[in-house]
Amino acid sequence: MIGVPLCVYNPFMKILVCIKQVSETVGGITQVMNRFDEYALEEAIRIKERFMAAGLDAVVHVITLGPEQAAAVVKRAFGMGADKGWHLVTDPNQNGSSAVTAGLMAGAVKGGAYDLVVTGIMSQDRMEGQTGPILAELMGLACATGVVATSLVPGSSCLTVERELEKGARESLSITLPALLTVQAGINTPRYPSLSNVLKASKKTIQTLVVPGGTVDTQTTVRLEAPLKSRAGRVLGGTLDDKALALFTLLRERGIL
């Protein structure tokens, strides 16, 4: 019948999760795992755990593309329970679009035979949300974006997911593996690295590949600009007390207080 996915027996699940290191300013600059990718990794680990609990087997690999220091997010992923990592080392100045990132990752993992690839819904710095769907296309995988729930029968090659649409609506889909999912925030509560996993981490391998710069991009960022203002943006001056008084006076005048 047209359109009905075929489910077969799949006792071993090989999962790849894309994780990016981003700068987040929390009291001075720190480099952290893209917040959205923590959800992706957590979901992958939970799927692995469901397979293991059913007496089946599964592994979770992670991949990151970034400068030397990006290896830190792979180590964090080991602490959360990932088994193996890829690090595609780039020039610190490389700032390719999602198309370049996905192209380099697809090239590196070719032949990796992953059943499931999981990415975050977007990166906090580039905010494209395109790396996942482009990677799916390059790897020839079915793709579902904005996933807020997954359910699967361990051992089956089919997966049911819910995608988030606008205004609180959700769409359910059945997908035949291999597939790629981009995961939306809130799907789970990401775990913290555990001590036992952190201790095991030193034995886990990071496959490091130095990737060439200068890959031809489909688009170029010509320059950055301050965003346009949509409102006046009057900045209140003085101490916090002065600012409080200024706001209070203004709200009084407007009859709100």
Added chain:
Amino acid sequence: MRQIVVVVEHDASGILPVTHEFMACAKILGDQTGASILAVIPGKGEPAMAGEISSLGVETIDLAITGMDGYNSEAWKGALFQLFTTLAPWYIIVGHTATGRDYAPGLGVRLGGCSIAGVNNIVFDKTGPLFSRQVLNGTQNALVRPETEPCIVMVQPGAFRAHGTSSPLPGRVSPLPGRVSPLPGRVIHMEVLFSGGKIQPLGIKTVATRGEDLDRAAVIVAAGRGIGERDNLHLLERFAALFPNSVVGASRPLVDDGWMEYRFQVGITGARVSPKLYIACGISGSSQHLAGITGSELIVSVNSDPNAAIFNHSDICIVGDLFGFISAFERLLDFQD
């Protein structure tokens, strides 16, 4: 003549208002480049919608995809790929929406073109159009030049005004754009067979109600990740209680973490609100959050980062620690009483 194709967004029962924002974007591109505009409606065969779009003076392709029911990324990518290899459009305008984000990036790869996500403005330089999009948590816009064709422009909802409206409220049903030509455009019916099957849609449901408390309130005090800890929510509640008819709302991460219920989430996947006063506390101002608050009469933001994006979309900006500010405000009211 070179073409700009607009892919109509609809929910099978009707055209979604956001389509008119795509039209507005297409018109800006068309006016500057001299390209013509054509609309495509991927679906089950949608003559009524085709009539509505063509009445704007736009040539319209009613693209019936047989063998599928509802939206299906495999089917859309396949059918649109076939159509676009024949048409060879210059620009393809889609939404940076749940649907657009799902199929457009893959379609771009298949076509050997590019896709630019979250486009909020177009500026022109000597080389042609540059597409503006938010980066770095909304603190900057990147101006992006496409290097390949076709270029899929994924339009940020709310960024382009539907023509004929001065309404700054995205999501409000806006009147149709001004006629591009005095006569209705031609409607072409086409059929493409889909026989894939890795993805099977199982139906759409609306899971949660949203917005009633937010709709009723005259004042919304909105809490963001800047509040740091769940326990601090009560400080925001106490602050909100200083205002008549108020409620505490939230940015999405607080709802994702289970600190607040979904019905209090403001933004593109939450509620669009229009209170007299919106006070954003520790909210950075991502486009997804901003999409929910543009209807507010007065927007006041409190943020410790002077470069936070929210300040570009506020009437009153308070740079500083939100807890320090709230205490100062409370002290002031104690003094007044």
